[in-house]
Amino acid sequence: MMSNTLLKVRQLQKSFGAVEACCNINLEINKGEIHALIGPNGAGKTTLIQQLAGQMLPDSGSIEFDGQDITRLPAHKRALLGLARSFQITSIFGQMSAEENIALAVQAHMGHSFRFWRPANKNKKLQPTIETALEKCGLLERRHIVADNLSHGEKRQLEAGMALAVTPKLLMLDEPMAGMGPGSAVKMTELIQSIKGNTSILLVEHDMHAVFNLADRITVLVYGKPIATGTPEEISHNQDVRSAYLGEGDN
Amino acid sequence: MRFIKNRRTLITGASFLFFLLLPLIASALGDAYLVTLFTRILIYALAAVSLDLILGYGGMNSLGHTAFFGTGAYVVGILAFHIQEETLFLSWPIELSGSSNAILVWLLAVLFSAFMSGLIGALSLRTTGIQFIMITLAFAQMLYYLFVSLEAYGGDDGISLWARNKLPIFDTADDTSFYYLCLGFLVIFVFLSYRLVHSHFGRVIRGAKQNLQRMQSLGFPIYRYQLVCFIIAGAGAGLAGALMANQSEFVSPGLLHWTHSGEMMIMVLLGGMGTLIGPILGATALLLLEEFLSVYTEHWMAFLGPFLIIVVLFAKRGLYGLLTGKEVNDE
Numbered sequence: 304m305m306s307n308t309l310l311k312v313r314q315l316q317k318s319f320g321a322v323e324a325c326c327n328i329n330l331e332i333n334k335g336e337i338h339a340l341i342g343p344n345g346a347g348k349t350t351l352i353q354q355l356a357g358q359m360l361p362d363s364g365s366i367e368f369d370g371q372d373i374t375r376l377p378a379h380k381r382a383l384l385g386l387a388r389s390f391q392i393t394s395i396f397g398q399m400s401a402e403e404n405i406a407l408a409v410q411a412h413m414g415h416s417f418r419f420w421r422p423a424n425k426n427k428k429l430q431p432t433i434e435t436a437l438e439k440c441g442l443l444e445r446r447h448i449v450a451d452n453l454s455h456g457e458k459r460q461l462e463a464g465m466a467l468a469v470t471p472k473l474l475m476l477d478e479p480m481a482g483m484g485p486g487s488a489v490k491m492t493e494l495i496q497s498i499k500g501n502t503s504i505l506l507v508e509h510d511m512h513a514v515f516n517l518a519d520r521i522t523v524l525v526y527g528k529p530i531a532t533g534t535p536e537e538i539s540h541n542q543d544v545r546s547a548y549l550g551e552g553d554n
Numbered sequence: 555m556r557f558i559k560n561r562r563t564l565i566t567g568a569s570f571l572f573f574l575l576l577p578l579i580a581s582a583l584g585d586a587y588l589v590t591l592f593t594r595i596l597i598y599a600l601a602a603v604s605l606d607l608i609l610g611y612g613g614m615n616s617l618g619h620t621a622f623f624g625t626g627a628y629v630v631g632i633l634a635f636h637i638q639e640e641t642l643f644l645s646w647p648i649e650l651s652g653s654s655n656a657i658l659v660w661l662l663a664v665l666f667s668a669f670m671s672g673l674i675g676a677l678s679l680r681t682t683g684i685q686f687i688m689i690t691l692a693f694a695q696m697l698y699y700l701f702v703s704l705e706a707y708g709g710d711d712g713i714s715l716w717a718r719n720k721l722p723i724f725d726t727a728d729d730t731s732f733y734y735l736c737l738g739f740l741v742i743f744v745f746l747s748y749r750l751v752h753s754h755f756g757r758v759i760r761g762a763k764q765n766l767q768r769m770q771s772l773g774f775p776i777y778r779y780q781l782v783c784f785i786i787a788g789a790g791a792g793l794a795g796a797l798m799a800n801q802s803e804f805v806s807p808g809l810l811h812w813t814h815s816g817e818m819m820i821m822v823l824l825g826g827m828g829t830l831i832g833p834i835l836g837a838t839a840l841l842l843l844e845e846f847l848s849v850y851t852e853h854w855m856a857f858l859g860p861f862l863i864i865v866v867l868f869a870k871r872g873l874y875g876l877l878t879g880k881e882v883n884d885e
């Protein structure tokens with residue numbers, strides 16, 4: 304029988320000196336689900352994503368993605384397996400247009416780029432995928448604007464747009480709505496909703512309204528330890544979570 | 555937008571026309587030395603454009619680019635030396651003599667420089683930032699001391715060539731012909747570079763300059779691309795070095811000294827990083843200033859320094875940026 308689990312994290316451990324950023328994390332993400340990861344600042348959410356994406360190696364533990372052990376695989380190879388991420392601190396190509404940013408994301412998955420002669424921006428093969436991604440992240444009209452000159456919200460849209468351009472199997476979004484106005488946050492919520500299904504999503508987000516609306520399951524991380532995993536319903540009634548994180552008396 | 559584009563075309567066209575007509579201007583002025591001076595300018599422009607591929611486009615801040623320039627020059631020098639001395643370059647396992655055949659020698663110069671940049675690049679590109687600057691510098695200095703210690707090839711004094719390498723039909727000994735040959739090489743190299751930086755490969759290289767981490771997380775094995783770019787740039791510098799050896803009919807370890815890398819870097823910064831015409835303007839400006847200031851004072855660098863600082867501080871894209879209107883992006 305085909306397994307329904309896309310990502311399996313076992314006993315993942317990462318310390319920075321005395322700081323245990325991730326201790327003994329076990330986590331499973333199912334195919335097609337939106338799995339939210341919440342927790343206070345410094346809980347280790349970004350550190351976990353760094354290790355899943357391959358920017359950082361764990362001290363111990365294992366990561367299995369789509370049936371393959373990727374614990375020590377370099378970042379670019381994981382990306383090609385269908386593991387995409389966006390960054391909490393916007394990480395785009397500032398001097399390139401929005402379109403060229405997306406184009407790079409698409410190009411990465413179209414075989415090698417040792418192509419020295421033909422102009423890249425005239426490649427018709429990439430164009431449909433680029434346009435779909437631009438449309439999805441709402442930057443179709445702003446495609447020719449140099450990324451540095453986009454507004455903060457647009458930069459966040461581009462950040463997410465690059466990660467979802469190639470329809471990854473797992474998309475990890477690190478606080479995609481951070482610093483966004485309410486209007487843009489609603490758009491981002493719609494965007495995440497729209498790509499659900501083909502793509503599993505690991506969503507790190509502080510906007511609880513969005514999280515409880517979008518997530519199929521939620522894992523709560525406190526001081527590097529997952530203290531609970533469950534449906535939004537279960538999490539909102541979980542006593543540990545209420546006292547440790549959501550704040551007793553809220554909701 | 556339209557205006558900027560037109561100004562770019564204008565400057566590119568005007569520069570080309572100027573270089574094309576220069577020998578005529580020189581003969582009208584009766585100043586043959588101008589042709590020699592501008593041949594050097596063309597050769598350094600070629601080296602500077604090649605450096606800009608890694609520096610301006612690829613974000614690889616190499617302070618060892620002259621290693622490849624020097625390698626190219628020494629291939630010419632050493633092969634000529636064996637012709638002059640009537641000795642063998644290699645007697646075992648096969649017998650190889652020197653050569654003065656330009657096509658063969660220059661091809662070897664390019665290939666060997668590419669090979670050296672492959673070696674040095676493969677090791678250096680494992681580092682980034684200040685470490686990369688230092689390690690490329692260190693490799694270039696190692697080669698410098700290697701050639702200083704090679705007594706067989708003149709050590710410190712270098713090798714004097716009796717004549718330039720020979721081409722069929724074309725008379726390389728004639729200064730004006732040689733000038734046009736160098737111009738031809740520069741134009742071809744700039745055209746190839748233009749295609750390169752706009753290609754898929756070029757986009758990857760530019761991306762790596764702006765955001766290495768993101769490139770990796772998008773799925774690019776970026777080291778390979780940077781290495782290939784480093785090799786292409788090294789090959790370009792090697793060709794420039796081979797031409798330089800022919801122009802001056804002399805090679806010495808001075809060509810490999812790190813200050814020489816510094817000068818190339820200044821040409822790129824002065825002319826405009828991340829542009830293809832900029833380094834040509836930079837090489838022209840630097841060598842002309844050097845030429846005219848050194849008539850008045852030995853300490854011309856002291857006068858040049860402040861000028862450079864002003865240009866680099868106030869013009870983001872150097873002279874090319876000043877001429878085209880400031881905020882041009884990598885093109």
Ligand SMILES: Nc1ncnc2c1ncn2[C@@H]1O[C@H](COP(=O)(O)OP(=O)(O)O)[C@@H](O)[C@H]1O
Nearest residue numbers: 319322324342343344345346347348349350351
């Ligand atoms: N590169 C690093 N070096 C040292 N400490 C780090 C590093 N990255 C994160 N940390 C520490 O690890 C802990 C978890 O950080 P982080 O994963 O960024 O939390 P979150 O994303 O949940 O806010 C914090 O205490 C942080 O200071």
Ligand SMILES: [Mg+2]
Nearest residue numbers: 348349350391
């Ligand atoms: Mg974080």
